[in-house]
Amino acid sequence: MRKATWIRAIVLVAAIAALEIFCRVGIIPRITMIPPSTMVTSLFDLVRSGAITSDTLQTLTSVAIALGSAIAAGFVAGALLHALPRARRIVDPLLATYYSIPVFVFYPLFIAIFGLNAIPKTVIGFMYAVVAMVINTLNGLDRVPPVLWKTARVHHMGRVSTLADMVFPYAAAYLFTGVKLAVAYSFIGVIGSEFILSSGGIGYRISFAYYNFQNDVMYALILLVLTIVVTINMTLYYWERILMARRGER
Amino acid sequence: MSRSLVVAKGVTRIFEASGTGLDDVHALGPLDLELVEGEFFAVVGPSGCGKSTLLEVIGGLQEATAGEVRFDGTIVQGQVPEGVGIVFQEDASFPWLTVRNNIAFGLRHNRTPPAEIRRRVDDALVQTGLRSFADAYPAQLSGGMRQRVCIARTLVLQPHLILLDEPFGALDQQTRLLMGDEVLKLWRATGATIMLITHALDEAAMLSDRVGVMSARPGRFLEIITTGWPRNRDSQIVSAPEFGKITSRLWSLLREESIRAIGDRS
Numbered sequence: 001m002r003k004a005t006w007i008r009a010i011v012l013v014a015a016i017a018a019l020e021i022f023c024r025v026g027i028i029p030r031i032t033m034i035p036p037s038t039m040v041t042s043l044f045d046l047v048r049s050g051a052i053t054s055d056t057l058q059t060l061t062s063v064a065i066a067l068g069s070a071i072a073a074g075f076v077a078g079a080l081l082h083a084l085p086r087a088r089r090i091v092d093p094l095l096a097t098y099y100s101i102p103v104f105v106f107y108p109l110f111i112a113i114f115g116l117n118a119i120p121k122t123v124i125g126f127m128y129a130v131v132a133m134v135i136n137t138l139n140g141l142d143r144v145p146p147v148l149w150k151t152a153r154v155h156h157m158g159r160v161s162t163l164a165d166m167v168f169p170y171a172a173a174y175l176f177t178g179v180k181l182a183v184a185y186s187f188i189g190v191i192g193s194e195f196i197l198s199s200g201g202i203g204y205r206i207s208f209a210y211y212n213f214q215n216d217v218m219y220a221l222i223l224l225v226l227t228i229v230v231t232i233n234m235t236l237y238y239w240e241r242i243l244m245a246r247r248g249e250r
Numbered sequence: 251m252s253r254s255l256v257v258a259k260g261v262t263r264i265f266e267a268s269g270t271g272l273d274d275v276h277a278l279g280p281l282d283l284e285l286v287e288g289e290f291f292a293v294v295g296p297s298g299c300g301k302s303t304l305l306e307v308i309g310g311l312q313e314a315t316a317g318e319v320r321f322d323g324t325i326v327q328g329q330v331p332e333g334v335g336i337v338f339q340e341d342a343s344f345p346w347l348t349v350r351n352n353i354a355f356g357l358r359h360n361r362t363p364p365a366e367i368r369r370r371v372d373d374a375l376v377q378t379g380l381r382s383f384a385d386a387y388p389a390q391l392s393g394g395m396r397q398r399v400c401i402a403r404t405l406v407l408q409p410h411l412i413l414l415d416e417p418f419g420a421l422d423q424q425t426r427l428l429m430g431d432e433v434l435k436l437w438r439a440t441g442a443t444i445m446l447i448t449h450a451l452d453e454a455a456m457l458s459d460r461v462g463v464m465s466a467r468p469g470r471f472l473e474i475i476t477t478g479w480p481r482n483r484d485s486q487i488v489s490a491p492e493f494g495k496i497t498s499r500l501w502s503l504l505r506e507e508s509i510r511a512i513g514d515r516s
Contacts, residue, residue, distance in 0.1 A: 147340040150311055153329070154336045155356050165359070169346045246387045247345040 034215050043220035052205060052221065059190060059202040060228070062118050066125030067186040071179060073126075074133020079163065081134070082141040098131045107193050116199055125189030129182035136178025140171030173247060176240040183232050191225065255411060255443050256285035256308055260317030262468075263303050276468040278303045280317055283462065283471065285411070285443055290434075292446045292454035294500060295464030296511035301447045302415050304469065308445065309336050309413045321411065335409035339416040343388040343399045350375070350384040353402045360407075374402040377436060394418075394425045398432070405436060414446045418453070426450065427485040430457050434484060451504070455496040456488055463503045466511040472503050 016036050022028045023035035034042075046052045081088040103124060110120035144167050152162040168175075194203025202221055209218035262279035278300035285291050293301050306312040308319050310330040319326040321334065330336070344352050353374050357367045375381040378398040388396050397417050404412060414433075418426040430453060437444055448454050454461045455477060462474045477496055479487060487493055 145340060145342075147338045147342045148344075150336070150338065151342045153311060154309075154334075155359055156330065156332075157359065161359070166344070169344070172346070243346070245389075247389050 030215070031213070034219050038216060039219040039223045042216040043223050046217065046220055052202070052224070055200050055202055055205045056224070058118065058200045059194065062122040062190045062201070063125060063186050066122045066129060066190060067182055070126050070129035070133050070182050070186060074130045074178065074182065075137050075175070077130070078134045078137025079141065082138055088138070095131060095135055103127045103189070104192060104196065107196055111197065116197065121190045121193035121198060121201070124193045125186040128185035128189035132181035132185055133178040136175060136181065137171075140174035140178070141167065143174055144170050173240060173243040176236060176243070180233055180236050180240075183236070184229065187225070187229055252286045252288065254284040255287040255322060256283070256445075257320045258283040258304075258308060258317065261304070261307055261314045261319060262316040263300065263307055263312065264315040278307070278467075278469045279314075281470045283308075285445060287410075287443055288441055289459045290437055290444045290446070290457055292448055292458035292461045293464060294448060294451055294454045294461060294504065295469055296466050296504060296508040297449070298511055299464045299467050299507070300469030301464060304464075305336075305413050305415050305445065305447050309334055311336070333410040334413065335404035335407055335411070336413045337397070337400050337404050337415065337417045339419045341388070341393070341396050341400075343391075343396045343403075345388050348385050348387055349380055349391070349399055352388070352399050353406055356403060356407050370406040370408075374406045377405065377439065378402040378432065394421050394429055397421070397429070401433070401436070405440065408440070410442060412442050412444045414444060416447050416449065419449065426453060427456075427488075431484045433457065438481060451497050451500045452488060452493075455493060455500060456483075456485060461496075461500060463500060464507075466507045472507070475499060 019028070019033075020035045020037060023030070023033055023038075081091060106127070107120060107124055110123050114120050114123075148166055148170060149162070152166050157165065190201070191203035191206075194201040195207045198204040202225060206218050206221045206225075209215070209221065259282050260280045261282070263277045265275040265277055267274050281304070283304075293304065295301050303312065307314050308321075308326065310321075310326045310328065313328050321331045324331065344355065347355065350371055353371045354367050357370060362370075372381075375384055378401060380395065380398055380402060383391060383395065388399060391399070401417070418429050421429065433444070434457060446454070446457060458477055459479065460474055460476050463472045464470065465472050475496065478492070
């Protein structure tokens with residue numbers, strides 16, 4: 001293992017150990033936070049009992065739909081904007097300021113339109129994630145050197161083939177940044193919506209546990225969300241590193 | 251009698267400046283050129299004279315504003331004709347593919363049978379000295395080796411006409427000479443017609459059967475010099491007395507044009 005990895009591991013373990021000790025000796029009151037080891041055992045119990053299976057599946061399904069749609073729509077929109085410079089110039093200011101808009105303000109409107117079900121929070125998750133994908137698709141396509149577009153013409157490649165076999169593979173390493181952001185944003189959008197108003201899902205269960213002082217359940221579910229998101233992003237991170245290493249970039 | 255593979259007549263290229271407030275740029279021509287089948291033809295000229303534009307017009311990457319280009323009797327118009335390969339100055343190797351898959355790319359796109367792909371790629375790896383690096387990625391190779399990958403990727407498609415746009419521009423002098431020897435070997439082995447764009451007068455003089463000297467923008471041919479070298483030449487001819495005469499003649503034609511080109515830009 002490299003030195004940086006060792007240092008990261010040591011810092012993480014030390015932080016968790018410190019938290020464990022502070023919680024156990026009462027420096028951090030139990031009403032505020034439970035020890036990390038209790039979070040783990042509590043999560044294990046919840047998973048084994050099946051008490052959170054339905055909510056977890058509900059949240060992950062909404063995230064998966066929001067994420068998948070955002071990646072697909074974001075890539076297509078980014079590719080179209082790249083091919084249409086005039087449209088891009090019109091849309092650029094909107095893209096630049098998009099994340100200053102608190103998208104959650106639309107949540108009640110979507111509930112009024114679609115009802116209190118999975119659709120509004122999925123749409124919120126999509127709205128958060130899609131623009132990150134558009135921006136990073138544009139960034140990736142901008143990086144494709146002109147000589148590759150010419151090479152595609154030398155090989156008599158059509159538009160679709162050029163995008164699929166040349167542009168997309170070249171830009172893939174940069175598109176990963178968009179995918180990583182889309183993962184994070186789709187989770188934020190879905191779980192955040194569940195906090196506000198929902199009939200189920202991990203966010204709803206965390207919120208319910210918070211209001212009922214069920215710290216063990218609340219922290220166990222927070223740990224679950226952290227574990228899922230970190231696992232997905234670390235997988236993407238290592239995949240991205242492999243792609244970048246092949247290109248001689250760190 | 252050798253036939254003309256490429257015939258360019260009255261080729262002119264003007265870049266319109268629409269909407270920018272600048273004047274149109276008359277980059278090239280009108281000029282005429284004939285490339286004889288199987289010859290090695292180089293083009294030299296001052297910076298900005300339209301050499302690369304000429305190559306791209308002949309190759310079908312750009313359309314001439316006036317005049318016409320015929321490749322093997324067919325007019326070249328807006329797309330790269332079958333049988334034409336182009337190697338660019340910039341690195342055009344695909345960083346996400348190994349050397350082997352880079353070379354095989356065009357063959358796979360053309361749906362060449364796998365056994366034939368394997369055979370041609372293996373031959374190209376040997377011809378370009380890349381056999382030991384077949385499973386390496388371009389990021390692991392030097393600049394010269396990456397250019398060899400691009401040359402190999404072009405060669406496997408067995409083009410009749412190979413256009414080289416300053417392929418060794420980013421390499422040091424020694425590597426350029428050695429790469430020149432490699433290109434001559436490949437030229438003899440394939441029998442292709444080659445047109446090379448280069449800034450290096452010694453490179454043009456060493457490699458070519460004929461050298462076209464272009465004027466400053468708008469580029470036109472001032473003179474086309476026949477070198478008279480034997481087909482089995484290599485970089486050792488740089489020590490021949492005739493070599494010095496050819497490069498001297500090239501420079502005497504180019505000197506004034508280069509001064510004019512610099513004056514245009516200042």
